[in-house]
């Protein structure tokens with residue numbers, strides 16, 4: 001057994017995982033990673049949707065190295081440091097209109113927690129509404145907001161003051177053939193949740209513009225406009241959790257841009273710095289002003305190296321037109337996947353935006369989730385040298401979220417391997 005795998009068994013906490021892939025990743029470049037034996041893999045999961053500009057983008061690496069030679073840490077909130085200022089200015093220019101003030105943390109959950117606290121301080125209200133099937137992190141507060149028992153089990157009881165509304169999961173709804181009606185009904189149910197499941201003290205509604213861990217659920221195009229009408233009637237803020245969908249992943253810099261709605265607070269992490277740990281929440285100046293001296297801080301937040309990497313990463317995204325590339329390559333991939341769907345009844349639905357793509361596998365017309373099949377496909381793809389993810393509330397969604405620089409030839413290679421794995425898994429076991 002590999003030395004590293006043995007040390008994992010002896011010293012790393014992994015009991016919470018069903019399995020860790022039996023490979024040791026040693027190095028990476030662009031869309032490819034290599035294991036310690038020099039075997040090459042095509043990475044179609046990007047380290048859980050993180051390295052959007054590709055692994056070890058030379059400009060991101062150069063920016064981080066240059067910053068490392070000058071200053072690694074001195075607390076970016078006790079003193080001024082240029083990378084924080086430069087990155088915050090850049091985000092103010094690319095974020096939805098009016099969102100010009102950012103706070104930087106280290107990971108997604110931390111940023112969500114900061115955004116929740118800010119929403120409470122600004123509104124003077126205390127409750128939150130979240131969606132069924134959502135995922136917002138693994139801290140206690142963010143698990144409390146998460147609408148998926150699979151992620152919450154054995155961690156409760158959770159925070160009071162959080163109510164859940166149905167997600168616009170059209171495929172498994174009564175309105176499977178009318179997604180816009182599904183969206184209208186789901187938005188209407190938020191009004192009911194406010195009236196029947198809260199104390200009328202709701203500070204914010206939080207949602208992922210495309211739900212990642214929930215199985216790449218793409219709300220119909222009218223959903224957030226309908227939701228916003230309800231929120232505005234009740235004076236409730238909208239927090240867009242773009243931890244997974246942000247930074248070009250869906251074909252726009254931020255997924256909420258597809259919906260013609262501006263959130264009050266935008267939360268980002270994962271793709272922000274091409275793999276360096278960094279997160280942000282960004283809001284309007286009057287909301288940001290609700291944080292008074294002493295209200296918030298993070299020791300490592302706004303790390304200069306991570307911020308310098310993020311700035312270079314965003315410049316790369318703009319200059320290499322990565323969101324547009326994601327839109328085009330994503331369309332190409334989904335067309336091919338829909339072709340496969342016609343030949344294989346195991347594929348219930350292909351859905352996605354840009355390069356945030358999910359293939360929901362079902363066993364029959366009752367949509368029985370094919371979760372073991374999804375895992376078997378992921379494992380078969382690993383053996384073929386292709387990394388993908390598995391997710392969804394029922395664990396039956398194969399996730400393709402490659403770096404946005406992936407070429408059509410690489411997509412072909414990955415999807416040929418997927419088609420072969422699908423056939424292998426669909427065949428009845430030999431007696």
Ligand SMILES: Cc1ncc(COP(=O)(O)O)c(C=O)c1O
Nearest residue numbers: 107108109135136137212243244
């Ligand atoms: C939508 C969303 N929000 C929050 C998080 C939590 O981010 P982190 O794991 O960096 O704390 C995730 C992680 O997958 C996520 O997908």
